[in-house]
Amino acid sequence: MSALRVLAALGVVVVFAAWGEAGHEIPYYPSFYPQEITLGFAESASVPRLFAKNAIHAYVGPLSAPKGAAKLAWVHSLRGFVVLTFNPSSRAFADARDRCAAAARLGAALATTKTEYVVHPYPVTPWHDDYVHHGDLVETAKTRATVTAAAGPALKLRVRSGLAAPPAGPAWRTAEKEWDATLEEISLRALLREEATRLNGWIGPPWLKEGWFQAHALYARGVTEAGARGAIEETFTRRIRGAYASAAERVNLERRLVSLLTRGCERVPLGVALRREAVNDDYSEGVENVGYDGQEGLGSAVFFRTVKLKDFPWNGWLRVAAVARPTAAWNPIGGFSDETGGLLWSALGDAAVLPEPYGGGWLPNRVRAVEVSGPVEVPPDALVPEPATGALRPVAPGVVARQRVTYRVALSKFHDETKMSVADVVYPYVFAHRWSAKDRQVERATALPREWLAAVRVVKVDTEIRDFGDLQVFLDTPVVEVYLRHAAEPAEAPAIAPPWSAVPWQLLVLMEEAVTRGLAAFSEDEARRHGVPWLDLARDRKLGDALGAIAEGFERRAYVPEALRGLVSVEQARQRWAALRRFRRQHGHWLVTSGPYGLQKWSGDSIVLAVFRDLSYPNVVGSFDRYAFPLRAWVAGVERRGDRLELQVEAQTLTKFERAYKIVREPMRLPPPGEKARDTLVAHWTVVSAADEVVATGRAHEVQGGRLIVDLKGKLPPGAYRVLLAMVLNGNSMDTEVKVIPYRVAE
Incomplete structure (x- = not known):
């Protein structure tokens, strides 16, 4: 290892040892292993050469195994679903019995044919946490798939690109015109694009990774019979609103939902496609301790929170390549919406909770649910946002919540060196209600927390002490109660409306003002609709300068939005606005977060993130190590x-x-x-x-x-x-x- 690398690896120890006792180091290293992350972009054809030259440590995207790939290690995750989708205009298969029989004939042939996907004739797969609840139904479906159905009309089959046509048989023939059904792969990411919600520090919905939920997203729109559609939505609504009396009744709802979705055979499950991604496993230049997500692969938050370079016990320069350059704007409300942008935001911004990498639940990240209880009467000092303005008002007397979630919130410093406060924690509720009627993306992303939230109450702010000998770190930890109108599973409830923001309140206010003045829009659709730029806090220099003028005026006035008056003093507001402006002068952008990494520089070819090692940051090197090597x-x-x-x-x-x-x-x-x-x-x-x-x-x-x-x-x-x-x-x-x-x- 070179002297430069040795010094880099020891840098964090030297810095922290200066605060500790002489001759000792602090056994606490905030943030995660790499000190710097460079995110580049490469087409898959050029990736083997980059790995061979040790130019990259990981490739976030599907990759075929190249020849002589001994230095590579592989991770597998769920890429998508292979389905047979019938043409609703086909007269030959207008009847459900004919559709089901034709699908059975094709499925029986595929079960004995070598394919590039895994044959699996049931909507819920082994890559779903709820698979165990459907095990007997999966066995039945597999048995049925091996039995050749009775003869029927020949199926004119259209095969989408990326899939090989099945071997010719008397029951079907390939066709591009006047087709009866399409054999296709539905990408999981494409499927969930309109189902997943990501806004600031919120991720949802809580059941995002469950098989029954993804089955609803994949099959519900294609159901044509009105009675079946009504039964599907009634069952789905009961499940997501907690309208059941026991765990057994909940599982019965999920099984019934899946059965209803596929009963008419408008779309039929045939298999699953897996994503293969590679990391550099070279003895010296490679990486180890790699965590990934069973459904998102390396393109998930757990990857950056676990991976470390083999030559460094901590620190080091991590080089990652993604499939495509980011196309979405960089803002935490309606931006970072493409795959590369989502990967970037997973390192820049901390979510309140993170999806379990290899399960269907949620991991505490910046908030931790210490109790889920209810029903309970909402106390009179709890606050509820007004639907149109978001202003926080006392809750009406006698309101009973179906569920109460009590959180401990791990505050820290933002990248502009200001300390987080209760105002940052509650302002997302204000924002969600104020902007839901003004931006369709905000409306969709906040629909669940707005529907479920009955009230929020800050109980107290505890002080936690981390003692490192001569150094003591004092951490403010608010205890916040969130009251919900419906009851969710205890493992799901903490992800519905957690008290958290990845960015400071004044940055949200600055973005709101820019949108109000018509300078930009939060989301791509609204930007297109109004003919204004899609709000980008880093790469749009003209907008950045305009934001500077607004922030200067807000600092001069020590501006505090009405909803936060009483939570933020005039002096605190002036300090916040001054720090935000100072950050922009120093870093050239407005993207202040409280995440483990900060945006250092960017170009058309790469993005560089620098670690933020502040002692107030609650997660440390090793916090997520248990998710490496599943x-x-x-x-x-x-x-x-x-x-x-x-x-x-x-x-x-x-x-x-x-x-x-x-x-x-x-x-x-x-x-x-x-x-x-x-x-x-x-x-x-x-x-x-x-x-x-x-x-x-x-x-x-x-x-x-x-x-x-x-x-x-x-x-x-x-x-x-x-x-x-x-x-x-x-x-x-x-x-x-x-x-x-x-x-x-x-x-």
Whole structure:
């Protein structure tokens, strides 16, 4: 390692050691491993050459394995769904029975044909956390796919580019004109473009990664029969609004929804397509500790929060290439909406919570839900935003919320060196209500929190102390209660309307003023509709100068929006505006955030981000290490003892030697009660009756005699059942295997 690299690797220690005791370093390194990230752009054809020259450490985008790719490591994630979509104008297949039969004939042929995708004839896949709830239905669909259906009209098949046409057969022929059905891949990212909501520090909806939700997005629009459409939307609404009495009823709603969506065979599931992405695994020049998302791959927040260079214990210069240059504007409201922009924002801006990389839940990031309870009466000192203005008013007497989520909010400094405050935390609620009627993108992105939010209440601001000997860091931690009109699953509720903003309130106000004056628009659609620029806080110099004049006037007036009066003093406002203007003079842009990285420089060929290592930042090097190297587990054997199922488990183990590692599947030793376990192992189980109704569902983690115990005592009336079992190791439910066990309870 060169002397320059040694100094760079030690830089953070030297800086922090100056604050610590002589001869000691502070064991606390805010932000994440790389000190600098360079994001470049490359077409896939040129990527093998870049890897061979060690010019990049990772490529965010699909890549075929090049020859001699020994220095590369690969990650796999869900890319999309392969479906058969029938032409609603086709007279030959106007009847649902004919459509289903034709799809069955094609599916049976594909099941025995080598394809570039994985044959999977059911909407919910192993890459969904809720796959275990559908295991028996998946088995039925797979069995049906292997049975050739009765003869029927020949299908005139159109095949979209990117997919190979199936082998010719008497039941179908390829056609481009007057086609009956289309064989196509629907990209997951394209599918969720209108379903996902990302605004400032909010990500949603909470069920974004669930199979039933994605099935609704993929199939609902194609259903033609009015009665079926009504039943679908009624079931979907009940599920997302928590209109069920038990976990079993919830799972039944999800299973019923998927069944309704595909019953008419307007669109039929045939398989899943996987994304392969590469990272540099060179002994010296490569990277390790790579986390990714089971559905987003490397293009996710967890990648930058885990990856580290092999030659550096921390720090170092990370070089990443993306498929395309960013095309969307850079603003945290309606910008960063393309794939590369989303990757950039995942490093610049901190979301309140992050999607679990290998599951369907949410990870605490800048807020942590400490309690989910309800129903509860909303206290009189809670505040609610007015629908049109966003002004915060006391809640009406006697309001009862279905659910209350209590958060602890981890404040820190913004990149302009100002300290976050309660005003920053509550202003997004004001913004959402004020602008939802003025910008369609804001309306869509904030629809869920606006519909669900009953009130918000700042309970208190605690002070947490981090003690490093001679240095003590004092952190303000607001405790905030958010009251919801509906009740969600406890794992989903924290993601609905969290009290958080990735940017300071004065930057939101500055953007609002620019849009109000007609200088720009938050979203691309509104910019096009009004004939103004799409608001860009960095690359639009003309707009940047105009924002400077506005900010100067706001500093002179010590401007505070009406909704924040009482939360922000005149002096605090003047300091905030001065700091924002100073930041722009120093950095050449207005993109102030509280995230782990800041925008340092950019050009047409690359973007450079610099780490923000401030001691007030709550996440540190290693905070997300548990999401590197996702390992899997399987049910290897099941033995019934009375009302219990005793599970033998096999799991992958990771063995590291210097900078190499090996993953091996072997029987898993489960430590006895009282002994601390290195790994977290949970059995997800669901019991289905002979009538295909879910009667019980849950999770088991009790260990006895080296086996995992699923105790069904008292949960089932007499009858015949199927028990669906799946193992989740350290939160990884991706690419899981479901075992279906017959089970009978005697009279």
